[in-house]
Amino acid sequence: MVSARANQKEHDFLTVHEEVGTEQVLKFLTQRRNTRNQLKFNLVLASTTLSDLDNISAAGKDSESRRLTPALDAEALCHSLENLPVSLPVSPAGVTSPVVLTKAALNFLEPQLEIVDAGSFKQPAVMHRRINDEVAKYPTQSNSGRALDRKLVTDLFEQGLNDSRNGEELELIAECVPGGTTSAALVLALTNLEYDSSIRMPPEKLASYCSSSLLGAKSQKISFIRDQLDFLETSRGKALPELVSQCLRDPLEAISLAGDTMQAYAAGYLLGRASKGQTTILAGGSQMIAVYRIASLLRKPVLLATNSLIATTKYVALDKEAKVKDLAARNKAPLISVDPHLKNSVHQGLRAYEEGHVKEGVGAGAACLMAYTLAKISGEELLEEIDKTYGSLTGASSPGQ
Template structure:
């Protein structure tokens, strides 16, 4: 089986008009040394979402002169998303929820701002409110053209802000979020989150403004406004997006699934299954296998590097649902990887 289902059932609608939406943002949490490897240095993490968007749409990056890589040179998971979406040929949209660096291509702007360090508060209440309301408007408009949305994300250090949101909303989420590194910096994330949730306001929007990153609010808004079915394409971050959606409209979760990769499901340092179960949302996972890849930079995915991001799991699941195999996706990934590493 190239797709596995957890925590309930979800059927991808056949013959549905489908679009892929990538929501990008940054926060100053990614500048904390050691908290993320989603960029060669902490400072370069602010370029990663824009570069991911450019690579997804254009196949090359403009804001930096290379494909986004980890400090050890492993390429962005956008390579998987681009490969899968090239196979199925559906429309792709970039949505800026608050990225410090803007991509050099057309994008939809939600009127957000880059998030600050959550230990001192991520954003103003008005910004959080605007992100959700503008996201709802966008979701409503997308409903006029599409029946099914795949929503991916790119935001460095997003698992830390996701954990803060989940804990702030009352979930048992400490130490349960994943990492792009095999060495999940749990102690550091825990310290940041425990400091962030001190003196937490009781009002929902104020709470989200303090703890959330702009991406989560943008994704939640789009999902709340969209009238069809939705796949939240990502790892443990998308459980936080689902939790926010649930706070505003519990019934909405009936039409939503998280689409991820086997690398997130099998990650011993996180627990997406218990988080999703507590929230009440099913999970689909693409059972990709890069162990026999021709390239070491792809084989390392099987050793716990990267795991997910830029909608890699969700886009793969959709491609598989359209008749492509995990092997065919790997072949397409290798083709793209070879072209960018020559």
């Protein structure tokens, strides 16, 4: 099915970057028939005040709009093209939300949709479950010096475990968390920290935890993460190696210190399914690597690797600055990337993905994977549907838009 090449395997629509456990899951997907309602797509919404900061998130043109993005993406995903009551989120560069890709891919699949609001600024105006009212803060902003109350993190994790009990054989866990790549970077740093003899992480090491869809903003993001880690050292009265040791023993502490509510819920949901041998696709890039990392520290990694993988777009995996492939390898997280062939789109707004303006979100890469493997469609068929969906959602009728 898939031919090997060094530590990388390729198919005409996907690339396997970190192959621990992926072959078994991919075989399961390619041999499975697409049966209506037997795939469940879970979209977990969450907010963090990180999204209010400039140059942290591309999930909205400004801080006010980023607070609305989770609700708007959920509404766009759930409504039909003919009855969409909202405008789509756009990046600061004006590039439309990746929910377009997700919606187009899911049109071939007819999955069960489950919207879980784990704590966002605005609830979506579609059917959903609100399991928490609090949003995460960043350490230097919080009165407690924590992103989230520790008990809340534990409660959300246990909620995820409980919610996984009556799941389908195959499920996706996707996210919409503006600012979530930064909280993921902090959690990964607190559970993986590589430091030099002066007990300070060199910039080149810290950069490997950090991804950004904002062109030219990475150095500012790295500086911000460095400041948060320095603050945690001071406020906790512990050097970073001590904090890391604590978080490795108690992974949920890393989420409490610097993470977000999606991470806690999704880690519990993933572990609950893994314990029953059910297949789970984590839909995203560095945010889902953080979820996988937390889960793997709480259980034997082999339990996860045989039944789960992380699926993202090629725009995330092949970003040389983000180094998500290296991040997956360091965390032994099975990672594949999918090519939606947007370079051939008739719309400039979609071709902009090839330039790195927007890379992933709302489970776009994993949804495309499901369309390719379960619905057995071609890249040309998927792109045609993406172009059609983009035109309907944005009103763009000409190829220049």
